[in-house]
Structures are given as structure tokens and as C-alpha cells.
Amino acid sequence: MRLKKLTVIVFVIVIMVLMSAVEAAPITFNTALPVAKDEYLFRQQFVINQSGKDPGNLNRDRTAITAVTTLAYGINHKFSVFGVLPYQIIELELDMAGQRVKRDNSGVGDLSVFGRYIFHQHNQPGETFRLAAFAGLKAPTGDETASDNIGSLPPAVLTGSGSWDVFTGLVLTQQTLAYQFDGQISYRVNNEANNFEAGNLFRLDGSLQYRLWPRSLESGVPAFLYGVLEVNLVNQEKNEAGGINDNNSGGTRLFISPGIQYVTRRWIAETALQIPVTQNLHGTALENDYIFRVGMRFNF
Numbered sequence: 217m218r219l220k221k222l223t224v225i226v227f228v229i230v231i232m233v234l235m236s237a238v239e240a241a242p243i244t245f246n247t248a249l250p251v252a253k254d255e256y257l258f259r260q261q262f263v264i265n266q267s268g269k270d271p272g273n274l275n276r277d278r279t280a281i282t283a284v285t286t287l288a289y290g291i292n293h294k295f296s297v298f299g300v301l302p303y304q305i306i307e308l309e310l311d312m313a314g315q316r317v318k319r320d321n322s323g324v325g326d327l328s329v330f331g332r333y334i335f336h337q338h339n340q341p342g343e344t345f346r347l348a349a350f351a352g353l354k355a356p357t358g359d360e361t362a363s364d365n366i367g368s369l370p371p372a373v374l375t376g377s378g379s380w381d382v383f384t385g386l387v388l389t390q391q392t393l394a395y396q397f398d399g400q401i402s403y404r405v406n407n408e409a410n411n412f413e414a415g416n417l418f419r420l421d422g423s424l425q426y427r428l429w430p431r432s433l434e435s436g437v438p439a440f441l442y443g444v445l446e447v448n449l450v451n452q453e454k455n456e457a458g459g460i461n462d463n464n465s466g467g468t469r470l471f472i473s474p475g476i477q478y479v480t481r482r483w484i485a486e487t488a489l490q491i492p493v494t495q496n497l498h499g500t501a502l503e504n505d506y507i508f509r510v511g512m513r514f515n516f
Contacts, residue, residue: 239391239396239479240396240425240440240444240477240479240484241396241398241423241425241484241513242398242400242421242444242446243423243444243446243473243475243477243486243487243509243511244421244423244446244471244473244488244490244509245400245421245423245448246259246286246298247298247332247350247385247387247400247402248387248398248399248400248423249286249513250389251288251289251296251515252290252293252515253290253291253292253293254290255289255290255515255516256287256289256290256515256516257286257287257288257289257290257513257514257515258285258286258287258288258513258514258515258516259284259285259286259287259288259511259512259513259514260283260284260285260511260512260513261283261284261286261509261510261511262281262282262283262284262509262510262511263280263281263282263284263507263508263509264279264280264281264506264507264508265278265279265280265282265507266278266279266504266506266507266508267279267502267503267504268502268505269495269502269503269504270500270502270503271499271500271501271503272464272499272500273311274310274311274312275309275310275311276308276309276502277308277309277310278306278307278308278372278502279306279307280304280305280306280307281306282302282303282304282305282325283303284300284301284302284511285300285301285302285303286298286299286300287299293334294333294334294335294337295331295332295333295334296331296332297329297331297332298328298329298330298331298332298352299327299328299329300327300328300329301324301325301327301357302324302325302326303322303324303325304321304323304324304325304358304375305320305321305322306320306322306372306373306375307319307320308320308370308372308373312366317366319364319366319369319370319373320364320373321359321362321364321369321373321374321375322375323358323359323362323375323376324357324358324359324375325357325358325375326354326355326356326357326358326375326376326377327354327355328352328353328354328355328383329352329353329355330350330351330352330353330383331350331351331352332348332349332350333348333349333350334346334347334348335347335348335349342392342393343390343391343392343393344389344391345388345389345390345391346389346391347386347387347388348386348387348388348389349384349387350384350385350387350402351382351383351384351385352382352383353380353381353382353383354377354379354380354381354382354383354404355380356376356377356378356379356380356409357376358375358376358377359374359375359376360374360376360377360378360409360410361374361378361410362374362375371412371414371455372502377406377409377412377414378410378412379406379407379408379409379413379414380407381404381405381406381407382404382405383402383403383404383405383417384403385400385401385402385403385419386400386401386402387399387400387401393427393433394426394427395424395426395427396424396425396442397423397424397425398422398423398425399421399422399423400419400420400421400422401419401420401421402418402419402421403416403417403418403419404416404417404418408456411457411458412456412457413455413456413457414452414455415453415454415455415456415465415466416452416453417450417451417452417453418450418451419448419449419450419451420448420449421446421447421448421449422446422447423444423445423446424444424446425442425443425477426442426443426444426445427440427441427442428441428442428443429441438480438481439478439481440478440479441476441477441478441479442476442477442478442479443474443475443476444473444474444475444476444477444486444488445472445473445474445475446471446472446473446474446475446490447470447471447473448469448470448471448473448490449468449469449470449471450468450469450470450471451467451468451469452465452466452467453466454466454498463498463499464498464499464500464501465498465501466497466498466501467495467496467498467501468495468496468497469492469494469495469496469497469504470492470493470494470495471490471491471492471493471504471507472490472491472493473488473489473490473491474488474489474491475487475488475489475509476488482514482515482516483512483513483514483515484512484513485511486509486510486511486512486513487508487509487511488509489506489508489509490504490506490507490508490509491506492504492505492506
């Protein structure tokens with residue numbers, strides 16, 4: 217009987233070690249990514265953001281393809297640092313002066329760096345709970361002054377904002393052998409640059425990762441398949457141009473994001489589709505059609 221209990225305990229420890237090597241994690245936000253002490257985490261995502269529902273009369277259609285590179289390092293078991301750098305290809309088609317025109321741009325976007333500190337953690341057999349705070353800075357590494365043969369590009373086609381912005385928030389993780397839940401609340405203060413100021417951004421995100429395969433845990437399991445369901449609530453204040461509010465910008469968007477993750481000991485493959493459920497926007501602000509994400513993550 218004692219041997220049986222000992223076998224169960226050893227088995228649970230082995231499974232937890234396996235899961236701690238690479239854990240499931242949210243697909244649509246970075247702040248809950250697990251990083252072990254003295255380890256690096258590398259995530260590469262490709263994001264297609266399609267917006268074509270124009271309530272105005274310009275018949276705008278915007279597509280942004282972004283390669284998002286994330287690198288993180290675990291300084292110790294509580295504190296981790298992250299860097300996120302996007303490369304963007306943006307195309308905007310619209311009606312101007314009775315004809316259809318295309319305005320496009322590409323290049324490195326704005327770099328974001330932040331630190332995350334776990335200030336509360338509770339562990340018990342087969343389960344762990346973490347609560348952390350994060351804060352960071354967005355630097356103007358992208359091009360905020362690009363132009364084409366028509367003239368200066370609008371902010372929606374620029375790869376950079378030109379401003380130094382700050383953001384902060386809280387993130388929690390509840391992990392068990394069968395599922396993991398992550399939640400985030402964050403706020404970003406956008407500052408003025410080149411006579412333009414994007415509206416401040418508030419986000420509330422949740423992610424549930426549920427193990428679909430194997431249904432029962434056995435020794436020697438090399439990988440896990442997780443079904444993922446995420447919810448993203450994004451509220452942005454109105455932009456300002458020349459100190460005047462742009463009444464055709466900002467508003468609230470709610471996304472439902474189903475996805476899937478294949479998790480091994482050292483890498484993860486993942487994909488998700490963000491589907492807008494409600495979009496309560498101001499004036500003629502352009503609505504999202506969808507946001508598609510696919511990527512991989514490595515721990516080393």
C-alpha cells in the first residue's frame with residue numbers, strides 16, 4: 217500500500233516537472249508566459265489583423281501582417297524581464313477623389329520592454345496559483361514619419377507612434393494537471409508625438425487552456441494537446457490630433473478567441489482566431505473583421 221502511494225506521488229512529481237519545462241500559456245497576450253530561473257523564452261508569432269467594416273463613405277480596407285518576436289529571461293523564480301519587437305507590413309485601401317488608392321508601409325515597429333514580479337504564489341499537489349504585477353515602457357523604434365507619393369502616411373499605416381509610452385497591470389495564473397487559467401488587466405498611457413496622441417488603452421483578458429490529449433496522464437507522455445478559449449476586452453480612448461479629440465476613433469471591442477496548442481517539453485506550436493463579438497466604436501472608426509495568430513515558443 218505504501219509502495220502504491222509512493223508510486224502515485226512520484227508520478228505526480230514527474231508530471232509536474234514535465235509541465236514546468238514548458239507550460240501552456242495564453243496566445244493573445246504575453247504577460248502570463250512562464251519563465252523559469254536562468255532560462256530564456258523565445259516566442260515568434262505571426263498576426264494577421266484584417267479590418268474592412270467601414271461605417272463611413274471611404275470604403276476603407278486595412279490589412280496588417282505582423283511578425284511579433286518576444287524574448288524573456290527569468291532572473292530568479294519571481295522576477296522575469298521581457299522584450300517584444302514587431303515587424304509590420306500594413307496596407308490600406310480607400311476611396312479618394314473618386315478613385316481607389318492604396319497606401320502601404322512596412323518596417324520594424326515600436327519596442328516594448330517590461331518586467332514581471334510574482335508577489336504571491338501558492339503550491340499544492342497537482343496545482344499552483346500565481347499572482348504577479350508587471351510594468352513596462354514602449355520605445356519609439358518604429359518609423360513615425362513615413363510618406364508615399366500622396367503625402368505623409370496616416371497613423372493607421374505607420375509602423376511607429378513616435379512616443380514613449382508606459383503600461384502596467386496585474387496577471388494571475390491558476391494551473392492544474394487538467395487545465396490552466398490566466399487572466400490579465402492592463403492599462404497603457406499613450407503620449408503625444410508629431411502633434412498626434414493615440415488614446416489610452418485598457419485591456420481585460422482571460423485564457424483557459426484545457427488538456428484534450430492525452431485524456432489520462434501516464435508515464436512517458438511526450439506531449440500534450442490543449443484546447444484554448446480566450447476572451448479579450450479592449451477599450452481605447454479617443455485619439456487627439458492638434459490637441460483636439462478625434463470623434464471617429466476609439467471605443468470598445470470584445471473578442472472571443474478559440475485556439476489550440478501542442479505542448480512538448482521544450483517547444484509549443486499554437487494558433488488562435490480572434491473573432492469580434494461586439495464593437496462599440498466612436499463615429500466612423502474602422503471595425504475589425506478578425507485577427508488570426510499562429511506561432512511557436514521555445515524554452516532554453
